[in-house]
Amino acid sequence: MFNSLFLLILVLCLFVNPCLSDPRATEAALICTNKTSPMPQRQTYISNFLAAMNTVTPLIATQRYAAVVNGTGNTTVYAFGECMKDLTKNDCDLCFARCKTQILRCLPFQRAIRGGRLFYDGCYLRYDDYYFFNEALSVQDKTVCGAQEFVGNGSVLSANVNQLVMNLSAEAPKFDGFSVGFVTNENVTVYGLAQCWEFVNGSACEYCLAKAVSNISSCTPKEEGRVLNTGCYLRYSTEKFYYNSTQPVRNSNQGTKLAITLAATSSALALLLVIATVVFIVRKNVLKRRGEREQLGAMLATVNKSKLNYSYEVLEKATNYFHNSNKLGQGGSGSVYKGVLPDGKVVAVKRLFFNTRQWVDHFFNEVNLISDIHHKNLVKLLGCSIAGPESLLVYEYVPNRSLHDYFSAKRMFQLLRWEVRYKIILGTAEGLAYLHEESETRIIHRDIKLSNILLEEDFTAKIADFGLARLFPENKTHISTGIAGTLLTFHPYSFAVCNVISLLTNTSLL
Helix, strand or coil: CHHHHHHHHHHHHCCCCCCCCCCCCCEEEEEECCCECCHHHHHHHHHHHHHHHHHHHHHHHHHCEEEEEECCHHHCEEEEEEECCCCCHHHHHHHHHHHHHHHHHHCCCCCCECCEEEEECCEEEEEECCCCCCCCCCCCCEEEECCCECCCCHHHHHHHHHHHHHHHHHHHHHCCCEEEEEEEECCEEEEEEEEECCCCCCHHHHHHHHHHHHHHHHHCCECEEEEECCCEEEEEECCCCCCCCCCCCCCHHHHHHHHHHHHHCHHHHHHHHHHHHHHHHHHHHHHHHHHHHHHHCCHHHHHHHCCCECCHHHHHHHCCCCCHHHEEEECCCEEEEEEECCCCCEEEEEEECCCCHHHHHHHHHHHHHHCCCCCCCECCEEEEECCCCCCEEEEECCCCCEHHHHHCCCCCCCCCCHHHHHHHHHHHHHHHHHHHHHCCCCCCCCCCCHHHEEECCCCCEEECCCCCHHHCCHHHCCCCCCCCCCCCCCCHHHHHHHHHHHHHCCHHHC
């Protein structure tokens, strides 16, 4: 049976053009600028960067390229992304998802780096602090040659490469800035792809590719080479790497043979397709897991097996890509958004401003610890996401907002009756008492304030943000006390509750 199936595969491979599926999420180069935002502008710049990335993602999903401008003045962020035009939609989405995650290696959060570009073989992403969308060349353009020397006739390879890239550079501007092809001479075949980015067209595309042609010749006799210009991408290789759905149809004799072969082996082909589908799915999952392990290390395996793990993509869609209409509030460590999961469950998703790889283990262990704490006066932590471009926390959704909303100057909510205020004071005290004296893991909150006391529909008080404050730098949160996990001889929660009581019993707020 196996020998027959193997023979069938060999026969079919002679006649059938394979439909490749490969996102080509292989990094060609990461180029970061050395410009940083001034300290007073950093928080605004980071917010604009996040908003720009959020806008780029759905545009890539619908039209395969995106150009976004977010912000004003010196904190404006310009972002552009595009997939290679031979990729399928699914492969485009996969490539860009990886690209969006890895662009953070330019440290836009930690150092507020104001520019970076990431070239993958299947897609491209860039952000900067000026309008660059129609830019063809820059001083940061790069030529990347392969590591392997060609083992055959080097002069033939060089001649074929030169002929190929000249053909591609001439054809691409005529066909929407994209061209693929190959050249074979003296038993040496080279394959190539040329693409100008969406807003680099006409003479600008020709100019960019002409410069790329002159630079790529320095890579021969290497087996492959790439030119990564601001406005275009050019690659050659001795291995076929592209998928071009517009390849010419084979001649009639080959078509007849193909029809006869397919007719005679239809049942076996069905079996082959099932096997190929299973192999593809298994291979895809293996590659995905391998990439995740490389990105986050062994910790990610623990996260993926945990009931606390949420997919970044699921949470992004649940909040409508963190749209402002879903924003519930903002604190010192991040913004909170209302989200609806695919199963209809309503949650609160908190985007954290800090996302360095060094804190992943500590962060997840802390989330794992706090998720086991259950009390009617504590907001339940449902899980987290640490594999995307940002770290996210997922909480239960508390519909009546926070005490701050009831005591803010806007007075958008109803005044609280005395019995309701008493209920809130008592619930806050019970929640803190549980954290300090009754739970197995004793936690000092350190940040009790009106915005951290949320209210259920019946005005049951729920304390939020307990236990995670010590993960953040002291100057990046609203921490108001130095207590950090050491229980004192008096009840430390009583002082915190006094602050809440003084506001709830203030007659001027009635």
